[in-house]
């Protein structure tokens with residue numbers, strides 16, 4: 001189950017924010033997004049709990065498009081987000 | 087000339103243990119001061135006080151060590167710099183607020199705007215005893231609404247939008263009240279468990295919740311000599327008109343049932359919570 005690809009969306013880059021805590025979680029994801037071009041897709045791996053309840057929403061509020069949020073089933077989530085322009 | 091301490095106190099001048107020195111209480115609404123006001127306060131404190139200010143437990147500012155003979159001049163200089171003096175005694179005190187929706191991402195209501203409205207309507211109004219309003223933006227309760235005679239807490243009345251939902255599962259985890267369950271096809275909301283915290287709507291990355299702002303009121307809180315937590319007796323209020331109708335009724339009840347120097351809580355306890363609830367219910371229903 002966990003090894004199976006859960007989505008047909010192919011990310012252009014990936015970042016893991018499970019190794020940092022609030023508020024750096026959001027900052028790390030934001031920095032990763034800044035390195036992408038508009039329209040490209042970032043995959044963000046984050047922990048369950050506080051990060052998944054705040055980071056996807058905060059990224060959305062920054063104007064990016066949240067495509068999918070996948071429960072990896074191991075206490076982490078994968079967020080797929082499309083970078084939008086300023 | 088005999089000194090009218092009571093008049094001084096009503097104007098926010100608190101007598102100090104040092105002879106003929108007063109600590110001047112300033113009017114602050116919702117914990118906001120502009121940098122211009124702070125400049126004025128700094129100047130007055132340097133010139134007429136001892137260069138310090140005291141921050142009170144309810145977002146107030148006091149300038150201590152004002153001399154009796156400077157009282158009028160100080161008032162004028164403060165007024166010219168956009169700073170009003172506060173009040174003491176048996177009346178509606180400083181209306182406190184957290185930063186709320188205008189600044190804090192967790193906020194469900196515009197606390198500052200509401201604090202200003204409450205203050206404009208009631209500040210300084212005479213009552214049997216002191217009366218405190220506090221406004222907090224959400225269930226996190228940074229402003230501790232229930233410590234106040236009348237506490238206002240922001241909440242969201244939420245409803246799920248099936249079409250936008252991807253069943254990602256975040257909202258059910260964000261809900262701390264066990265009010266949400268996720269099935270194969272939908273999110274089920276148990277209204278009886280929902281406390282209007284808004285966490286579901288705030289955490290959803292797909293905007294799949296509608297959240298309508300509302301006010302949750304608590305009555306009879308007091309944290310002085312007597313310690314008691316304000317009680318919620320009404321459902322969430324959805325409009326300001328009802329909010330003010332209820333607040334008017336609460337103050338009228340205090341006027342009608344309160345004895346001098348008795349806090350709102352004690353008056354409600356003596357008159358009976360059933361009687362109080364009846365009066366508040368009637369106002370709520372309009």
Ligand code: SF4
Pocket residue numbers: 184185186187190191192193194222223224225226227228229
């Ligand atoms: S009570 Fe809520 S809105 Fe107010 S400051 Fe705290 S978290 Fe923010």
Ligand code: SF4
Pocket residue numbers: 246250251252253254255256257258273289290291292293294295
């Ligand atoms: S967080 Fe939003 S998208 Fe995810 S299950 Fe809840 S309502 Fe649906």
Ligand code: SF4
Pocket residue numbers: 242244260261262263264265266275279280281282283284285286287
């Ligand atoms: S508003 Fe709060 S208590 Fe109500 S369903 Fe949403 S998260 Fe749960």
